[in-house]
Amino acid sequence: MKKEVGIVDIGYGNIGSVYxxxxxxxxxxxxxxxxxxxxxxxxxxxxxVGSFAKNSEIIQHNGWFEPLKDFINSGSYIFGxxxxxxxxxxxxxxxxNNKGLGIFSGSCEKFxxxxxxxxxGFNTVEHKKTRIWNDIPNNSSFYFVHSYRIENTNxxxxxxxxxxGEKFISFIEKGNVFGSQFHPEKSHNLGxxxxxxxxxxx
Amino acid sequence: MLKKRIIFALLYSDGYFHLSRNFRxxxxxxxxxxxxxxxxxxxxxxxxxxxxxxxxxNPSKEDKISFLKDIEKxxxxxxxxxxxxxxxxxxEDVKNYFLNGADKIxxxxxxxxDDLMKMIEEEWGKQSLSIxxxxxxxxxxxxxxxxxxxxxxxxxxxxxxxxxxxxKLPYGEIIINSIDNxxxxxxxxxxxxxxxxxxxxxxxxxxxxxxxxxxxFLGLNEKKISGxxxxxxxxxxxxxxEIARKQCLNKxxxxxxxxxxxxx
Numbered sequence: 089m090k091k092e093v094g095i096v097d098i099g100y101g102n103i104g105s106v107y108x109x110x111x112x113x114x115x116x117x118x119x120x121x122x123x124x125x126x127x128x129x130x131x132x133x134x135x136x137v138g139s140f141a142k143n144s145e146i147i148q149h150n151g152w153f154e155p156l157k158d159f160i161n162s163g164s165y166i167f168g169x170x171x172x173x174x175x176x177x178x179x180x181x182x183x184x185n186n187k188g189l190g191i192f193s194g195s196c197e198k199f200x201x202x203x204x205x206x207x208x209g210f211n212t213v214e215h216k217k218t219r220i221w222n223d224i225p226n227n228s229s230f231y232f233v234h235s236y237r238i239e240n241t242n243x244x245x246x247x248x249x250x251x252x253g254e255k256f257i258s259f260i261e262k263g264n265v266f267g268s269q270f271h272p273e274k275s276h277n278l279g280x281x282x283x284x285x286x287x288x289x290x
Numbered sequence: 291m292l293k294k295r296i297i298f299a300l301l302y303s304d305g306y307f308h309l310s311r312n313f314r315x316x317x318x319x320x321x322x323x324x325x326x327x328x329x330x331x332x333x334x335x336x337x338x339x340x341x342x343x344x345x346x347x348n349p350s351k352e353d354k355i356s357f358l359k360d361i362e363k364x365x366x367x368x369x370x371x372x373x374x375x376x377x378x379x380x381x382e383d384v385k386n387y388f389l390n391g392a393d394k395i396x397x398x399x400x401x402x403x404d405d406l407m408k409m410i411e412e413e414w415g416k417q418s419l420s421i422x423x424x425x426x427x428x429x430x431x432x433x434x435x436x437x438x439x440x441x442x443x444x445x446x447x448x449x450x451x452x453x454x455x456x457x458k459l460p461y462g463e464i465i466i467n468s469i470d471n472x473x474x475x476x477x478x479x480x481x482x483x484x485x486x487x488x489x490x491x492x493x494x495x496x497x498x499x500x501x502x503x504x505x506x507f508l509g510l511n512e513k514k515i516s517g518x519x520x521x522x523x524x525x526x527x528x529x530x531x532e533i534a535r536k537q538c539l540n541k542x543x544x545x546x547x548x549x550x551x552x553x554x
Contacts (some may be wrong), residue, residue, distance in 0.1 A: 104391050108366050113554065139415040182415070203292075204491050206417035206462050209516065210293040210338060210546035229293060229546035231338075231371055233393065233417050233462075252292055274371045274393065276335065277551045284554060 093117040093287060094129035094170075096156075098146045106169065109273040113284045116159055123155040130164055136171025140196055140236065141183025143171045148187060160191055162185045163264050167286050170234060173260060173267025182236050191265060194241030201253030204234040213270065214256050215248045220266060220285045228278045230270035232258070237269060293340035293546045294510045295517030296535060297495065298516075298526070300324070300364075302357055303346040309523055311473030313424070315345060318523055329528065334368045335550060336531040341519060343396060344376030347440045354383060358390040365391050373420050379403075382550060388418075394462065399438035400420040401459060402445070411460035416529035421461040422497075423451065425482060427471040441469050448485055449500055461492060465519060468498030475501025475525055476520065478509045483547050486514065493517065500523045503534035510543045 095106055097119040110117040110133070117133075126132065136143055136158070147153055147182030150253045160166055168176055175188045188196070199205055210229040237256040241247075248259035250269070260267045266286060272279035301315070307324055308315040324330045334340065338435045342364075344357045354377050365372060374387045375396020384406075387395045394417075400406055401421045424441050425434040425448055434448035446454075457492050468479040478499045486494065493516035496509050500520040509518035520526060526534065539545050 104362070104389070105365065105369070105372070109369055112367060112369075138413060138418075142413055152552070183412070202491075204493055204516070207292060208417065208463060208493055209295050211291065223551070225549070228549070232292075235373070235415075235417055271371070271393070273369060276369055276548045277548060277554060278553055280369055281551060 091115075091131065092129045093131045093133070094120045094126065095135065095150075096126075096132045097121045098143070098150065098152065102166060105273045106133055106135045109280055109283055110119065110287065111125055113280060113287060115287055123150075123152045126155045127162075128160045129159075129290070132159060132164065132166045134166060134168040134171070134172035134175065136169060136175065138171065139183045140171055140174060140180035142187050143175060144180065144186035144188065147175065153189065155190070156189055160189070160265055165264050165286065166266065166287050167283070168267035169271060169273070173269055174236065174238065175259065176239055176267050177241070178267060180236060192243045192245060192262070194238050194243065196236045197239050199234050199253065199256075204251040206233060207252045208233045210275070211246070211250050211252060211258075211270075213248050213250050215259065216246050216261070218246060220261065220262055220282060222285050224278050228273070230258075230268070230276040230279055232270045234269060238264060240281070291339070291544060293338070294515070295359045295495070296336075296493060296506060296510075296531065296538070296545065297339045297341055297517050297519040298337045298531065299341035299343060299497065299514065299519050299521035301343050301345045301521050302360065303344065304353070305356065308345065309473060310521060313469055314448065314471055319399060321363060324364070328523065330554070331367060332384060333526075333531055334370055336535045337370060338517065338546065340373045341375070342366065343374075343397065343521075346377065347442060348485065349377040353377070354386065358386060362390055375420070376402065380406065381409055384414070388414065392418075394418045394420045396420045396422055397467070397535075398424065399462075402455070404418045406479060406522055407505050408458050416460040416463040419461050419463060421459065422465040422467055423448070424467045424469050434485070437469060439486075448482075452480065452486065456462050463493040463495060463516070465495040465497050467519075471499030474499060475522065477501070477505045480508065483514050488514070490514075495519055497521070503537045507538050507541055507543065510538055510545070511541075
């Protein structure tokens with residue numbers, strides 16, 4: 089299959105920086121506003137900005153739910169960023185109880201910590217040295233901005249962790265599905281490297 | 291462990307980036323100057339975040355659009371988080387700022403507009419809402435005056451603000467900007483922190499007065515402080531921020547140590 093990079097554009101929030109990052113890496117991404125077109129992509133990025141509730145509402149009611157699930161089940165590469173990663177799980181409680189895509193078990197719940205919330209800024213990721221982490225030193229810093237994180241998972245996934253009052257899931261990987269709680273497109277060169285490694289998958 | 295932050299702020303009005311001294315603005319150059327003469331791209335390798343603020347009093351819709359257009363060009367090759375603010379007064383502004391590159395938006399004069407703040411919280415989440423207060427010393431009463439509209443109009447005293455608004459305002463972080471120290475390079479106003487209760491659970495950032503690396507270190511060394519913001523284009527010209535960053539790291543400040551890759 090020819091390499092086609094799509095960035096899901098549900099019409100919300102800042103996806104320009106994801107676009108700029110992919111373009112900077114030498115690819116020609118398409119901002120995809122129509123769910124029926126997802127099939128044409130070899131690599132899809134699901135960015136997420138805004139609340140879990142708003143993203144869930146748009147995905148559920150504007151016809152993205154089935155096409156996204158179909159895309160993931162087809163085995164093509166997908167990378168969810170922040171809420172885009174959270175959406176891979178069953179649901180979340182930010183802004184009420186809302187459904188995710190349910191690819192993995194687990195839900196997105198608020199941090200239970202006395203530390204400052206939201207967790208904003210650069211924090212280190214302990215990674216699993218899988219191929220998407222090629223050339224990225226372990227415990228490098230990536231940019232986070234969130235108050236909720238995944239819990240209650242029991243899936244057999246390669247999780248990476250970050251510590252903020254507790255050890256939480258900051259990166260997921262299973263087969264063709266990847267997701268980061270942090271923003272690689274905001275994390276200087278090493279964030280770009282992570283995206284580049286993903287986009288280079290054949 | 292979560293890192294502290296060094297944030298660089300650009301002050302923009304009418305097509306130019308400005309230096310500010312006690313909130314009096316001085317034009318220094320346009321976008322082209324910033325990129326080619328200032329070496330902005332290189333500077334961004336050593337900051338944790340970028341902040342872009344429209345510092346025009348009561349800007350029109352057109353002012354905001356041309357501001358966003360310049361920011362759009364600026365951020366093409368900049369891969370750091372960006373906070374954009376100045377002049378945000380309604381939902382359309384909020385939406386435009388996010389669509390044009392804001393990871394977070396910055397609200398200052400309009401944080402007292404409950405409907406606006408509630409709408410931003412509900413639709414975008416409060417983690418993407420930064421609030422800024424511009425404070426001027428009120429020596430007589432051991433307090434500070436919070437000024438709005440680019441420092442032109444008195445709103446209320448800081449102690450009153452903390453009592454009335456602070457606990458119920460939705461926000462992800464607060465930036466405390468010192469009008470007295472703004473642009474004078476004499477150091478950050480650390481005294482103001484004493485007025486804030488220890489119980490605050492949101493990140494506090496200090497702005498105004500950082501003129502050399504030592505000032506950034508002293509700010510970041512405060513337990514209550516998550517980050518330091520500087521808008522001083524000239525004090526940290528060239529490798530200024532790289533040096534400041536290294537010094538802070540050497541003195542044990544918990545900052546991210548960014549790596550430049552030989553190739554991407």
